[in-house]
Amino acid sequence: MGDVVIRVEKLGKKFRIGAIDKNQTLRDRIAEAAMAPFRSRSHRTEEETTIWALRDVSFEVRRGEVLGIIGRNGAGKSTLLKVLSRITRPTTGFAEVHGTVASLLEVGTGFHPELTGRENVFLSGAVLGMRRREIAAKFAEIVAFAEVERFIDTPVKRYSSGMYLRLAFAVAAFLEPQILIVDEVLAVGDLDFQKRCLGKMDAVARTGRTVLLVSHNMAAIRTLSSRVLWMESGGMRMDGEPSAVVPDYAGQGSSKGQEVIDLTRALRSGRRMGSVRLKVLSFNGGKPVHHGERATVEVTFEARDEARDVVVGVGINTVEGVRILSIDSDNGSAPVRVKAGAVLVARAHIEHLDLAPGRYLVDCAVRRSDGAMLDLIVGAGTMTVEPGSGTSPLFVRYGGGWRPALIWELEEVPASPRPAANAPSSQEAVR
Ligand SMILES: Nc1ncnc2c1ncn2[C@@H]1O[C@H](COP(=O)(O)OP(=O)(O)OP(=O)(O)O)[C@@H](O)[C@H]1O
Ligand SMILES: [Mg+2]
Known part of the structure; x- marks a missing residue:
């Protein structure tokens, strides 16, 4: 096993809920303001208005590990990846990351909307500390993987969501960061692209790079990961072999009812x-x-x-x-x-x-x-x-996956006469 490349210690991240989110639209803000007088705030305490998206999370990742991170919606997976990618600051604890990181997150892939696909590829490479020549050597592969040849000189703000994500993934995976961090890339794109993404992540892992991968797709997690971290309510519930963690996670349901x-x-x-x-x-x-x-x-x-x-x-x-x-x-x-x-x-x-x-x-x-x-x-x-x-x-x-309402009939039929054991077969009888 390689050296420790990520060390997370007692990491905590507190969010204020109800705080204005920069990503909110004007409509949301107007609705928010209009509703404000009808909400009672007087008895709200600090506890009620904040949420610990991460609490007391500690773990280490060694070079070459492929760490799958799983957990229900809101478990804190994306928040953890954002802290590791230095997009959000932790409230408590710290995260040490050694090496260049390329991340594909739900926000901030680092693409500039006004720049063309080509310009963004070079910009991303520069951010990773690559020389122009090194980026140029990867350029054709990136464009081919993302299948954006025709649009490579168009500003990325005109890209369809699929094109944007394909290029973002190709940039993150092909620019050879030491650590690749990917949040639910398999949620996007058609099956063919998902397959190619899986193949590429596998290839990246085989070159000894470290990969952190969040997904709800348990088949992908099992295939790719060398280790799985199961997060629950901002904390760590389980950390271990995929063959041990995934079935436990998949098997736990609440008999109290469904989530809304x-x-x-x-x-x-x-x-x-x-x-x-x-x-x-x-x-x-x-x-x-x-x-x-x-x-x-x-x-x-x-x-x-x-x-x-x-x-x-x-x-x-x-x-x-x-x-x-x-x-x-x-x-x-x-x-x-x-x-x-x-x-x-x-x-x-x-x-x-x-x-x-x-x-x-x-x-x-x-x-x-x-x-x-x-x-x-x-x-x-x-x-x-x-x-x-x-x-x-x-x-x-x-089991079986599907069981319709069935109508069964059980009927006794006359037993057919059995041929005697020493009787000649019908063929022999003809001769
Ligand atoms: N900017 C924010 N402001 C307030 N609360 C936030 C913010 N970002 C995340 N949260 C909250 O923090 C918790 C963890 O969110 P996070 O996005 O990390 O979950 P997740 O495990 O990635 O879930 P999912 O599977 O749905 O992607 C959630 O309760 C979420 O509502
Ligand atoms: Mg998420």
């Missing part, structure tokens, strides 16, 4: 989406979901601008990331038009939930019926299906 998932801070799969914002996702309003019984999926979203032909979709995946069910509103209802500023709740009623008991990863999206993405959150949260009143114990044990 706040989507307002979740990582978006594109920076250019914005006319529609997903806000909340819930199953059975937070109550338990049972196999074979009625289930309700509820998605709340806000239209910042008018949008037409809107379709809401919820994708249910196994913890390994395999999609097994899509609940789309164009299946059962016509696409809708939404007015600017409207907040909508879309509710899907499933009469008979045929999904096997277990834990599932959920994606959430608002699209136009022609497929154009308006907002997309991959790995928005998890859903746990509990056994229902009619679920047989054998089924829970022997």
Whole structure:
């Protein structure tokens, strides 16, 4: 094992909640100001208005390790990566990082919107301390990987979300930083790009570089990581071999019910989406979901601008990331038009939930019926299906992913006469 390249000690990060966020839009701020008189602040204490996104986190990473970081939404994963990338300062403790770092985070990939793709590649290289010649030697590979040849001299603010992310990933991965930090890159892009990302991260790790990777995709975490850190409520819950940590994480569900998932801070799969914002996702309003019984999926979203032909979709995946069910509103209802500023709740009623008991990863999206993405959150949260009143114990044990209501018939049929053991076969009888 190599030397220690990252040392984190008693790291804590406190956020004030309700503080004005620089990323807020004007509309949010006006709404905030308008609502202020109706909120009682008088009895609020310091504890109620702050949140420890990280608390008492200590660990070391050695050169060449590929550290997968997992945990539920809001566990503190992105905050940890931001502290390590020096985008946010810790409130307590410290993080020592030895070596050049390239990070791909939900904010601040370091791209300048007004500069072209080409200019941003060179700027990023310069930030990593590379010489122009060294960057030029990597340039063709980066552009080819990102598939942005035609747009390389266009300002990146005109890029589609997919193009932007492909280039950002290529820059981070190909400019050969000593430490590569990636937050949920697999949330973005098509399957082909995800596969290539995985391949590239694997290749980076094989050259002995250190990789820190956050993902909700357990298959990717298991394949890539040499070690997994499971974060919970800002702290560390488990640290160890992927084969030990991932099943524990995937297996723990709460029988108390579902999370009502706040989507307002979740990582978006594109920076250019914005006319529609997903806000909340819930199953059975937070109550338990049972196999074979009625289930309700509820998605709340806000239209910042008018949008037409809107379709809401919820994708249910196994913890390994395999999609097994899509609940789309164009299946059962016509696409809708939404007015600017409207907040909508879309509710899907499933009469008979045929999904096997277990834990599932959920994606959430608002699209136009022609497929154009308006907002997309991959790995928005998890859903746990509990056994229902009619679920047989054998089924829970022997499983399968899907169990519809079945109608079985059992009928006794006349036993067919058995040929005697020494009788000649029919062929021999003909001869
Ligand atoms: N700028 C901020 N201001 C206030 N609270 C914040 C800020 N950034 C994060 N938080 C809060 O800190 C906690 C940890 O957030 P973080 O983004 O690190 O979670 P995460 O593990 O990356 O979750 P996800 O899986 O949804 O990406 C959350 O409760 C979040 O709401
Ligand atoms: Mg995050």
